[in-house]
Amino acid sequence: MARYRGPKAKISRKFGEPIEGQSKALQKKNYPPGQHGRGRRKKQSEYAIQLAEKQKAKYIYGVLERQFAKMFNIASRKQGITGENLLQLLEARLDNTVYRMGISPTRRGARQLVSHKHILVNGELVNIPSYSLKPGDIVSVRERSKSLEAISSSLAGQPSNRYSWIEWDNTSLSGKFVSIPVREDIPENIKEQLIVELYSK
Structure with a gap:
């Protein structure tokens, strides 16, 4: 890659x-x-x-x-x-969304999590960082990856639902790509x- x-x-x-x-x-x-x-x-x-x-x-x-x-x-x-x-x-890229959800503290780390098969999209394993999400897609951490220290330490202390176009559930370690963000909401x-x-x- x-x-x-x-x-x-x-x-x-x-x-x-x-x-x-x-x-x-x-x-x-x-x-x-x-x-x-x-x-x-x-x-x-x-x-x-x-x-x-x-x-x-x-x-x-x-x-x-x-x-x-x-x-x-x-x-x-x-x-x-x-x-x-x-x-x-x-913003709709999978690696960017993983970063926005707080699963990884950096986009580089998020890209690695995706390519190392730790992330699911709608219950299916996706290891393509550039995968484009659609509104309504569910992004979650793979069951056997939930204990990874890199993920748990990144999520610790992270405010939930920092972005209006993303929903995140800390209990199930899954989130929803709710909608395409408008320019005013993109902080870059x-x-x-x-x-x-x-x-x-």
Whole structure:
């Protein structure tokens, strides 16, 4: 399964946000990585700003280039606002939903849980992180995986039902993907219009 395997702290420092989770490096070095990180940088072009926004979205959701381009293509053919459609497709991914439900503290960890066959969708085993959920789908932890320390420690102290489009039952370790989220409910700091402008060139 293709995924980014490089240094996480560098990505966070590049965008000035804890994209791959909280990092001490981001607090100690609040400037971009590289030998010119502290130096004055020339004004970025419009293309550079748009490209950086696309890269940020890719890193946040853990999607590589071809997959991201394919999702944008699907989003552009759907009715509605293309940028919002793109974020909704990313939010409906199984690995992202597992993360949103609190089963894993990171999307990277959620992707591993899915690919290692710890997650069920509507009672069926699904090990494809990019699997797209539909409203009404039930996501649950496999019975023999419920005792996993990684899952129990992630769920401990997590507020239930943090997101309006997801329902979670801590007793049965299962949740429901209630609906496709609207843009206002998606907390990620992404300027999706810049991504649309980039692909429209």
